[in-house]
Amino acid sequence: MSHEAPQGRSFRIGGLVEAGSVVRDKDALTVRFRVTDTAKTIPVTYTGILPDLFREGKGVVAQGKLGSDGVFHANEVLAKHDENYMPPEAADALKKAGHPIDRTAFAGQKGR
Numbered sequence: 343m344s345h346e347a348p349q350g351r352s353f354r355i356g357g358l359v360e361a362g363s364v365v366r367d368k369d370a371l372t373v374r375f376r377v378t379d380t381a382k383t384i385p386v387t388y389t390g391i392l393p394d395l396f397r398e399g400k401g402v403v404a405q406g407k408l409g410s411d412g413v414f415h416a417n418e419v420l421a422k423h424d425e426n427y428m429p430p431e432a433a434d435a436l437k438k439a440g441h442p443i444d445r446t447a448f449a450g451q452k453g454r
Contacts, residue, residue, distance in 0.1 A: 347408045355384060355414055356403040364398055377402060377414070380439035388416040395421035 347353065355377055363376040372389045375398075386404055396402065396419065406416035 350407070352405060352407055352417070354403055354405045355386075356401070359396065359398050359400055359402050361398045377404065384414050385412065386414045386416050388419050390417075390419070392419055393421040397421070 357377040357379040360376040360378045360383060363374075365374045366372070367374070369389075371391070372387065373392060374385065374387050376383045376385050378384075386406075388404065388406075400421060403420040404414060404416035405418040405420075406414055409415050
């Protein structure tokens with residue numbers, strides 16, 4: 343959001359899947375959703391099979407590239423993580439917002 347994202351390079355974003363933001367395209371493999379740290383939000387698009395633990399309101403890490411359209415184009419999505427798997431700024435924002443952070447072991451896997 344502060345325009346400090348690497349341009350033309352893959353990187354990771356992390357936060358919560360914003361409630362009410364998940365929209366599946368008719369092809370059933372493309373999904374659009376928003377990732378938030380409760381203060382800022384970024385739109386994400388992903389084509390593939392989402393992890394079983396992917397849910398609105400739950401933690402997510404996505405790897406991909408930020409497009410010139412401001413959409414994060416993910417090529418990998420991991421679900422159910424704790425603050426060790428998200429940017430420190432996102433974890434701090436979630437804590438300040440009073441959102442409980444799941445401290446269990448990381449359980450997300452690509453495509454599962």
